């Protein structure tokens with residue numbers, strides 16, 4: 001039960017097995033035994049109190065959503081619910097837009113479950129700037145659909161929530177260093193998992209729609225063998241980067257998402273332009289690069305984020321984009337010949 005090996009003859013074991021609190025060790029001979037009894041009792045008491053990550057753990061602070069509606073964090077937002085919680089600030093120009101885009105894919109994949117079976121929350125870490133109106137504008141820029149709430153509140157309360165959720169504390173001088181993980185959980189059964197937002201949106205969706213729900217369901221008999229699991233295709237580093245950093249905003253040949261469809265872009269843009277764009281789009285926008293500005297105006301003024309990529313990443317991504325174009329051309333050719 002608890003990690004103390006006291007030996008079979010030790011009376012403390014009886015206390016543990018039967019859970020009888022009054023049967024304390026009769027011989028307080030060895031100090032070690034007494035000490036382990038104490039530790040054991042503490043541990044047992046804690047296990048009995050044993051409701052980590054419920055109402056006695058989470059603060060019930062009041063937050064305000066994008067419509068100005070107030071909600072208690074524990075009672076109204078998470079109690080008995082399956083939730084995703086992450087921290088953002090709306091003026092963030094590097095990683096948060098990519099996070100929001102990724103969660104947007106999760107929202108799309110979850111469909112009408114959001115707001116009914118699964119509740120999504122993004123909480124501002126710059127509440128003094130992120131008024132409800134600012135949050136609403138941000139949601140509009142990304143096309144966030146109903147059921148996913150953006151929240152602001154008192155700074156001290158939000159910092160407390162970050163700490164309670166195991167998120168790295170936030171240095172006010174470096175908001176860009178904040179913890180960009182997402183916490184997904186089923187409050188009812190006290191099961192919480194911290195995930196990176198670089199995860200494939202499908203994985204987060206599965207966690208929220210399936211795994212976390214099924215923790216409380218008997219799945220015996222429904223499990224299949226690893227032998228029938230689909231093979232994961234080999235991935236180039238460019239493909240890996242694309243799937244983990246770009247798919248939430250771009251497709252190649254599947255139409256526009258938050259950003260433009262990238263089919264043919266490796267042909268259409270000069271290579272130097274493209275390589276620099278992938279590394280520092282924010283700088284190019286700040287320098288009023290005409291192509292960058294025209295693109296930004298076309299895509300709801302949502303700037304492409306600086307994802308911290310280096311030359312090697314950019315080259316791998318361009319190679320991947322070219323390969324996808326070549327693959328599309330080959331299959332188009334084949335289709336034309338067949339008809």
Ligand code: HEC
Pocket residue numbers: 097098101241242245246247248249250258259260262265269274277278281292295296297299301302303304305307317
């Ligand atoms: C948060 C969403 C987002 C993410 C993530 C993102 N982009 Fe973009 N991207 C955009 C937007 C929006 C534009 C249009 C320009 C603008 O508004 O700044 C764009 C423009 C581009 C362009 C220029 C297209 C053209 O017609 O010249 C390329 C190339 C591009 N992105 C590649 C990538 C790659 C590769 C990744 C992953 C490493 C990526 N983007 C990640 C949103 C995103």
